[in-house]
Amino acid sequence: MPLPQPGATDPRVIRNFCIIAHIDHGKSTLADRMLQQTGVVDGRSMRAQYLDRMDIERERGITIKSQAVRLPYRGEDGHDYVLNLIDTPGHVDFTYEVSRSLAACEGAVLVVDAAQGIEAQTLANLYLALENDLTIVPVLNKIDLPAAQPEKYAAELAHIIGCAPDDVMRISAKTGEGVPELLERIVRDIPAPTGDAGAPARALIFDSIYDTYRGVVTYVRVIDGRIATRDRVKMMMTGEVHELLEVGVISPEPVPGKGIGVGEVGYLITGVKDVRQSRVGDTVTTAQHGATQALGGYRDPKPMVFSGLYPIDGSDYPELRDALDKLKLNDAALVYEPETSLALGFGFRCGFLGLLHMEIVRERLEREANLDLISTAPNVVYRVLGDDGVELVVTNPSEFPTQKVDKIFEPVVRGTVILPSEFVGTVMELCQQRRGQMLGMDYLSEDRVELRYTLPLAEIVFDFFDQLKSRTRGYASLDYELTGEQDADLVKVDILLHGDAVDAFSAIVHRDKAMAYGVMMTGKLKELIPRQQFEVPIQAAIGSRVITRETIRAIRKDVLAKCYGGDITRKRKLLEKQKEGKKRMKMVGRVEVPQEAFIAALSTSDTNPKK
């Protein structure tokens, strides 16, 4: 019996599924094992974590961009099947991308570390999968670990999904134990795709990546009809029409073919150069006799967190611009525009989906373009209603109105924290401090709790991850999704150095926290800025009202007493060194501030979710 070929595969033998797992719970290892056991990759050419392509992903152990691999599989019943493994991004910032990947599947393998239990992000993605009516195959991984507690976590999973503990599979992706049974279970439990082969073509874009050599590679799942080479295809949301240069499947390298049909998963290459022309969530149809009704669920990526990005060496500005332009080709969610800061020079105001997205962009810029960057404290998007009824969207503290306003709205999220029950008190305290409203609390098992809160996004952006980790010794996990906005008593706190506001340090904060921010920032700057020939006040102010002040005492002398006999060289070298130091100074009014002071004041580890 010939193997089912791309473009000529009976939907009944297709199983489209993804793996939902927390970072480090073994998703990539399991995917590797499936590739190996289905024979698409032999042991020798096996590269660990085959599916995570970019270095950065491999190093961080997370998957940013999903891919789809077609695995031919001969079942125990002797029939040939096609398993399409659709990889999903694993982080909170990419919820929308995850939802599109899920929409391309009929089932999901839920992988949970048998030594750690389910984490908040996994739970969130599980709920997304359930909303998409996916069939869930629950799996405990790493049962070979001495610390594994399969009984306990099977019960926990059963409780969450509503199945019997015995239905939870136990595997070790590392050793391969249980993986053949899992493949069988996928074939048995996950429904085959259904669709109308005779209807106009409709394919869901669930991923879109930019390849230097090929241009944009678009990953699709065909819902109805068929997409074939030399078709002209139309992106239904953007309305753009492209020549289809190549259609194929990934197995695990790209295999060009004649086309793909109902239920199949593959890639399209149209020669476009920008992922914005081929957007995740959009529907691909044929230009002629195309569908009129797009598949539902498309959303424009919406940046929620903004930060200024500046080259530490001002002369790197053009390189930063080029690097952003290049990155944008592969990142539909990234937005940026030039910005000038008194303190930091020329840079860009960048918008991100969230904190992780911000970190990833920054790291890629630093790594791929070899740039040293400094980022200002991130802030969220505010909607300001003026007294005159005019609405203003504020993405930068400098845009915050100085006159009286009617209302200010800030984005709020529904946050889910999963944590050992012993830390419930301290985490509730943290959420209270961060203006959280408790929504509910559930025991997942006798010692693990799920806490749900409504929280202002701004509070999460500001060192919430760090606090959560340190308060729970790293045992808590957090997930959040945007749920709307609320009006709040927000103010802009400016930091004044010798009377001059330093733009990079301005922040929009809740009125109750203005003092704390002011005290923290002025205190930090007092330590970082060298003494000047005159006294330098450092003030925090709301509008014209000073709320806190520190003072840098004036330096009283700056002279070396002695020229050491004839050793003029020593004195000259000292001066040369001092002159070098002076070059790195930036003037804020009359105050000389070393570049390092700005960097140190802004690199609050506070804003870094990976720490």
Add this chain to the structure above:
Amino acid sequence: MRPLSIYVHVPFCASRCGYCDFNTYTATDLGEQVQRDTFDQLLISEVQLAASKLGADLRAVDTVFFGGGTPTLLSAKALVGVLESIKSEFGLRPAAEVTTEANPDSVDQPKLDQLVAGGFTRISYGVQSAASKVLKTLDRTHTAGAAADAIVMARAAGFAHISADLIIATPGECDADLRDSVDLVTGAGVDHVSAYTLIVEPNTPLARQVAAGVVPSPDDETAAHRYELVDQLLSDRGFTWYEISNWARSGGQCRHNVHYWQNDDWLGIGPGAHSHRSGVRWWNVKHPRSYAERLDAGELPIDQLEELTVEQVRLETMMLGLRTAAGLDLAAVDAIDSVVIAKLIADGLLDGPALADGQLRVTVRGRLFADAVIRDLTN
């Protein structure tokens, strides 16, 4: 022909002071035949070698300065012997200035008499302070009384000029202590005072004491105040300021140091001594043993040499000139930003009226910020 000076370094001390990071040793025998008693012979051999290498540039010297260390740990005969060799190899200009540094407790009347008889015209005592608690902090072995006696003896011996070094703003020193110190040396009859702010040099016993909290860290507030005080006290007593750390009665300026600040030529003799000739600087190997080995081999004991770039010469000229009361002749340096000058005058760091005469000169406040002034002007 530009004046030539000679500096002679004597790397011995009777005991080591906690603040000192100079090239000096307390042992009398440094091994490999390097001994304090015969060290004069090494110095003489370097004088002879240096003279022989100078060729057409060989000329009579205007000033000689014996520094250390404690040069007076050598016998008067030895010191005079080295001076004699300089006289015979180079020649001395008429009215040449010949100085030796001395510790108050390393001299007696006969020794001072012999030095004057041998051609020394000036003596510079390391008095440091009149306050015994300050002397103790500084590990000085002499007493205030001994310092006064030594100055009086030097006058009796017939030195034309007598100087005293003071260290100001030592932790524990108070204003009254400084007043006493100034009164002690001026009362005993010096015509020159050098007052240096205490610097905690790295890797000295003092630095360790400060790090351990045994001695409080000197603060710049106090140092600035004491500097202003010593300037006032000396002015009141007829002394005139002429370099950051130096004051003199009329005719009492140290010509040797003035040559340094004018970027004139000088030869450094002895371990670690620095030399300068027409934009080239070099310095000798630091340790007396390697110094002796090089001389034994018939070589000049030069460690490193640097040829100054135009930019470096300019920087040094400005750096040295701006530290002096004479100031910097604007005509001698080009391309100074007039906006910077105007700002420094407005900030009270440069003397406005002096600018009208074509001189850049620091004010009293400007002296305390001389390094900042130099940085601003050379940027």
